[in-house]
Amino acid sequence: xxxxxxxxxxxxxxxxxxxxxxxxxxxxxxxxxxxxxxxxxxxxxxxxxxxxxxxxxxxxxxxxxxxxxxxxxxxxxxxxxxxxxxxxxxxxxxxxxxxxxxxxxxxxxxxxxxxxxxxxxxxxxxxxxxxxxxxxxxxxxxxxxxxxxxxxxxxxxxxxxxxxxxxxxxxxxxxxxxxxxxxxxxxxxxxxxxxxxxxxxxxxxxxxxxxxxxxxxxxxxxxxxxxxxxxxxxxxxxxxxxxxxxxxxxxxxxxxxxxxxxxxxxxxxxxxxxxxxxxxxxxxxxxxxxxxxxxxxxxxxxxxxxxxxxxxxxxxxxxxxxxxxxxxxxxxxxxxxxxxxxxxxxxxxxxxxxxxxxxxxxxxxxxxxxxxxxxxxxxxxxxxxxxxxxxxxxxxxxxxxxxxxxxxxxxxxxxxxxxxxxxxxxxxxxxxxxxxxxxxxxxxxxx
Numbered sequence: 001x002x003x004x005x006x007x008x009x010x011x012x013x014x015x016x017x018x019x020x021x022x023x024x025x026x027x028x029x030x031x032x033x034x035x036x037x038x039x040x041x042x043x044x045x046x047x048x049x050x051x052x053x054x055x056x057x058x059x060x061x062x063x064x065x066x067x068x069x070x071x072x073x074x075x076x077x078x079x080x081x082x083x084x085x086x087x088x089x090x091x092x093x094x095x096x097x098x099x100x101x102x103x104x105x106x107x108x109x110x111x112x113x114x115x116x117x118x119x120x121x122x123x124x125x126x127x128x129x130x131x132x133x134x135x136x137x138x139x140x141x142x143x144x145x146x147x148x149x150x151x152x153x154x155x156x157x158x159x160x161x162x163x164x165x166x167x168x169x170x171x172x173x174x175x176x177x178x179x180x181x182x183x184x185x186x187x188x189x190x191x192x193x194x195x196x197x198x199x200x201x202x203x204x205x206x207x208x209x210x211x212x213x214x215x216x217x218x219x220x221x222x223x224x225x226x227x228x229x230x231x232x233x234x235x236x237x238x239x240x241x242x243x244x245x246x247x248x249x250x251x252x253x254x255x256x257x258x259x260x261x262x263x264x265x266x267x268x269x270x271x272x273x274x275x276x277x278x279x280x281x282x283x284x285x286x287x288x289x290x291x292x293x294x295x296x297x298x299x300x301x302x303x304x305x306x307x308x309x310x311x312x313x314x315x316x317x318x319x320x321x322x323x324x325x326x327x328x329x330x331x332x333x334x335x336x337x338x339x340x341x342x343x344x345x346x347x348x349x350x351x352x353x354x355x356x357x358x359x360x361x362x363x364x365x366x367x368x369x370x371x372x373x374x375x376x377x378x379x380x381x382x383x384x385x386x387x388x389x390x391x392x393x394x395x396x397x398x399x400x401x402x403x404x405x406x407x408x409x410x411x412x413x414x415x416x417x418x419x420x421x422x423x424x425x426x427x428x429x430x431x432x433x434x435x436x437x438x439x440x441x442x443x444x445x446x447x
Contacts, residue, residue: 004144004283012136013145015194019085020129021152022188023092026181027118028160029167030099031061033177034111036168037103057115064119065379069126070214071207073372076127077365078205081135081198088125089189095121096185100178126375131368134359135198142290142356144283150352151276154344158272162265202365215376221366222373228361230417231354232370234295236377237413238351241302243385244406245271245343252399256313257333262324270337274344281345282352290356293431294349295424299414301346305339306407312336313400 007013035057075084095117102110129149137145167177208214223229246268253264278298286294312335327333362370392402418424 004141004148004280007137007141007145007148011194012196013148015191015196016085016129016132017148017152018191019089019188019195020125020149021156022184022191023089023122023125024153024156025160026092026096026184026188027122028157029164029177029184030096030118030181031057031115032161032164033103033168033173033181034115036165037173038108057112059383060112060116061119061122062379062382064116064123065375066215067211068120068123069372069375069379070218070369071211072124072375073127073218073369074205074207074214075124076131076368076372077200077202078207079200079203081128081132081200081368082192082195084128085125085192085195086189088121088128089185089192092118092121093182093185093189096181100182103174103178106174123375127368127371130355130359130371131201132195132198134364134367135201136196139290139360140288142359143286143288143352146352146355146359147279147282147348150279150348150355154272154275154279158269161268165261201367218369218373219376222370225361227421227423228358228370230421231357231361232374232377234413234417235351235354235358235374236381237410238347238354239378240381240385241306241406241410242347243382244389244402247386247389248399248402252313256399257322257327257336259322259324259327263322263327266324266327266337267340270340271344274341275348276344277341278345278348279352280348282349285349286353290353290360291427291431292353292357292424293427293429294353296414296418296428297431298346298348298350299410299418301342302350303407303411303414305342305346306403306410309336309339309343310400310404310407312339313403 008017038057095114098110098117099114101107102114133142133145133149163180164177167173167180170176208217222232249267249271250264253259253261253267257263259266282294285291312332358370358374359367389402392405397405
């Protein structure tokens with residue numbers, strides 16, 4: 001059995017994995033239930049335009065990443081990460097109690113407040129999660145550990161979205177959703193109790209009160225290491241790419257493919273499972289080392305299968321409101337699903353080594369703050385993704401053409417990064433040649 005699955009048996013990894021899994025799952029149960037409720041039953045909550053609310057709610061969840069990521073990174077470097085994790089999980093229970101009140105009372109304000117606070121919960125936990133791994137895992141375990149975390153995160157997102165949408169449409173949806181989100185929060189706190197003590201890496205650090213200044217300081221520090229900085233940009237670009245695809249899946253399934261909600265869920269499932277599979281395969285393909293040669297390989301796949309998704313989207317639609325079983329009867333649609341699955345797989349190849357690279361190349365005393373800088377960039381890139389999509393649609397592009405433009409942009413972004421830091425390309429050539437041992441662990445001009 002591979003090392004990454006053995007980690008699930010060990011206390012140094014298992015509690016963190018399930019704490020993260022349950023947190024991501026609960027985030028998405030709550031967010032999806034709220035968005036579904038607003039989209040289909042807005043009259044029960046408010047007189048505001050539901051289309052406007054559905055657009056604004058995801059931004060409200062992302063806002064804390066801009067405001068508090070820098071401070072969260074400082075706290076994770078200064079304090080015991082296990083204590084922060086348990087405090088965050090207790091906070092989640094309180095937030096989900098507020099959300100339950102909102103669901104049961106049909107009050108939008110409680111729900112919106114809870115959404116912002118869950119964004120804060122995720123903001124604080126992010127640097128803890130990725131900063132914890134290099135303190136408890138050996139270098140040859142980082143690829144496997146990060147692969148499991150990424151797989152668990154995307155599976156949790158998928159399951160949370162499906163369950164959240166289903167709970168929101170049940171006859172007694174308010175009660176069922178409230179019980180679920182509070183119950184999962186309690187389970188997350190229980191899992192966090194098993195996280196072992198993780199000594200602070202910089203106990204003398206002074207936490208700055210000016211979040212804007214600290215945000216700038218974090219980004220400036222991360223820019224000091226060229227390889228780390230470009231890895232952060234690369235990860236954020238992946239979230240741009242993924243956010244562009246995922247945001248369009250509902251309308252793509254309905255208007256382009258002619259399917260109903262079950263086709264949307266099928267697309268989401270295929271893509272998410274693909275990322276999980278690619279993340280798990282990274283350890284085997286990398287030979288249990290931080291093999292950044294996989295990153296250009298991931299870029300190639302993200303471009304090729306993104307381009308082919310455009311051509312596959314020209315297939316005849318299944319028919320207005322077709323169920324996923326009708327959709328699957330059309331052989332041409334299997335090509336489209338294969339493209340989505342392989343986009344996910346190559347996305348896993350791309351993102352997992354980048355996270356491991358950041359963890360091994362960042363200064364030990366600043367690892368969580370570098371992760372916090374990454375969270376800031378991720379949030380910014382996802383906002384830019386939404387704006388770019390709006391501009392391209394205004395220019396007359398269709399959804400398949402948007403996918404094509406994003407895939408081609410992916411090739412340009414990858415080429416730019418690999419031209420600036422040739423180590424990625426050199427390691428890719430060595431990996432393809434089955435000679436990874438001949439390549440140095442560091443590139444001399446990394447800084």
